[in-house]
Amino acid sequence: MFQATRRRLALWYTAVTAVLLLLFASGFYLYVRTTLVERVDDTLNHVIEIVLRSLVIEPSETGGRVLTAIGIVEPPLRVNVEATFRDNAPPAEDDRIDLEWFSPTGDLLWSTFAEPPRLPLHVNPQGETVRLTKASLLRQITQRIQSGNQVLGYLRVSHPWFEVTKPTRRLMVDLGLGISLMVGVVAAIGWFLSGLAIAPVKESYQQLKQFTADASHELRNPIAVIQTNVQVALADPEPDVQFQQGQLQVIERLTRRLGRLVDDLLFLTRQESGLVPLQRETVWLDQLLGEVIEEQQAIALEKSVQLVYRLPELAGANEAAIAASESAFALQGDRDQLIRLFTNLISNALQHTPAAGTIVVELAPLRQGQSGLQVAVQDTGAGIAPDALPHVFDRFYRADPARGRRRDSGSGLGLAIAKLIVENHRGQIRLESQLGEGTTVSVSLPKSAKEV
Incomplete structure (x- = not known):
């Protein structure tokens, strides 16, 4: 019985600790992952700011006029792609940041990708994660570039997702190993602590068991003697007064003994329970x-x-001295x-x-x-x-x-x-x-x- 209780206590210790560790690990993982995503997004936004400062904007050769926000009619503008991106040769690093420039109509005009991904164009300045293949993901930010009311084009900046997945996967492995180790240690400690917790309960149970057995023995003997004497007295068709008086004296003596025993038991119970x-x-x-x-x-x-x-x-003292003391x-x-x-x-x-x-x-x-x-x-x-x-x-x-x-x-x-x-x-x-x-x-x- 106590071993089963000890196992349950140890299991509860381990289960509660495991749940707490899982909650902590999940929160820590989400915090690290969110921090890494924010760092990637900050990098992409910084690149966009640099590209915006380097844009070569000039009047369009197609003619026409555009009404500005203050009511002035000006010739339309365009971004000179060749002049803006002439020095942006595609780098060979795996953790490169890729750029794509789209015309105002959404046509791809320039890209650092060797094979530009065929992804739909939509503005997302907050960043999004897109899947190229089952094993390839990109983190992208797409912004609309405009001058006044005129849309000059769209700039999409991409970063490989492994900058996030690689450290997070390593973190998951480390957290998994750490949690497994901690759960094992907690299981051992829980078994030890449950043993300490069960020990006084087991001792109290053994004392109660012994106390119950002893009390039953003390009560059973006089009760059996009383019952025997009563049965003998009732079975005698011609009772002897002197014999019955002796039996009644035995019963009276045993009754006093039972009374003292019950009184002692009640005293111990009341004192230990704090009722008195x-x-x-x-x-x-x-x-x-x-x-x-x-x-x-x-x-x-x-x-x-x-x-x-x-x-x-x-x-050697007199009564007066004793009374005074x-x-x-x-x-x-x-x-x-x-x-x-x-x-x-x-x-x-x-x-x-x-x-x-x-x-x-x-x-x-x-x-x-x-x-x-x-x-x-x-x-x-x-x-x-x-x-x-x-x-x-x-x-x-x-x-x-x-x-x-x-x-x-x-x-x-x-x-x-x-x-x-x-x-x-x-x-x-x-x-x-x-x-x-x-x-x-x-x-x-x-x-x-x-x-x-």
Whole structure:
């Protein structure tokens, strides 16, 4: 699927670039061709100007009179062809400019062509391209020469068209080769760029696929157990109250588990989609941690785990000094999300710390030069293997697969939610662990978003 998409993207890159290059090449070709034609026409007009200045005009010997524009009757005029064109011997060059002189009646009187072309005579001072043979073209300008109201004749100047076709053909070849080379290069670059563009989509798709599979697994198991218990209860014609009560307790426990899982999934979805903005307010982190620890103490006592809360001022300080320093632990953040963050971290530590173990929650300001607070949750559990550390923040990931079968195991979303909440507050979260020694999770939070 992704290879097909990559091919389509590369093809679109190449096709769009090819069209743009063709449009550019066409425009450039037309510009060059028009420029060459204008240069040829300028040359022909310049020749006409030179010929006009060299015309030998004299009275006609045929007699008669001609009325001028100002009402004066004068003898008719004619162009002395022999005197005008006596020095214009036909040149031998291929790029020569040929001249033709026609009488006022359109008869050819003089030409530099060895074989004058049999082309109809019509005035065209703007220039035109005429075809002599399949392989021979001429660029011509024809002008009527007159003196007053009297037409003296017609002058046609011709130039070989290869002065235009030769460079334009070479230009077409060069443009064709250049476009082919550029399209090939763009195809290779398009394939490379499409790979870069597809990579995050592919990664997101794989994550979504894995997330869907994990979520389905997490939901399928409790739903199947609930369904089994209900079917057993309904199939018993003489139900035992005590037995059914046990089944209902199982169903209630699994329902709570499903509720927590759905709540976690909804929280992740809403936060990543931006549907629920961060509600920033002033939060005293030392008090918030105290409340969370107080809530978790009952679970810690039940598991015979010692839960300790440490502040820097607690060593040798009295209560008045501690109260006076509370403002040092204030920050701007979402209170509900921060409660969820530290509840997840402490409950996760409680789940993985055996009886008679210790969990230490320590709050301290960041090192000098940084404005922020750091919370460390350290337990004396079994620890995490080094190869599992890079994946601990992945959704539904459990370093020990056996944990997924335990009654008190979570859904595998606690650390993923914790990481998301820390990122929402522009903070950092780190996890360090050694097998047999325990795990330490450190959270660094800025006091305000402006300090990030």
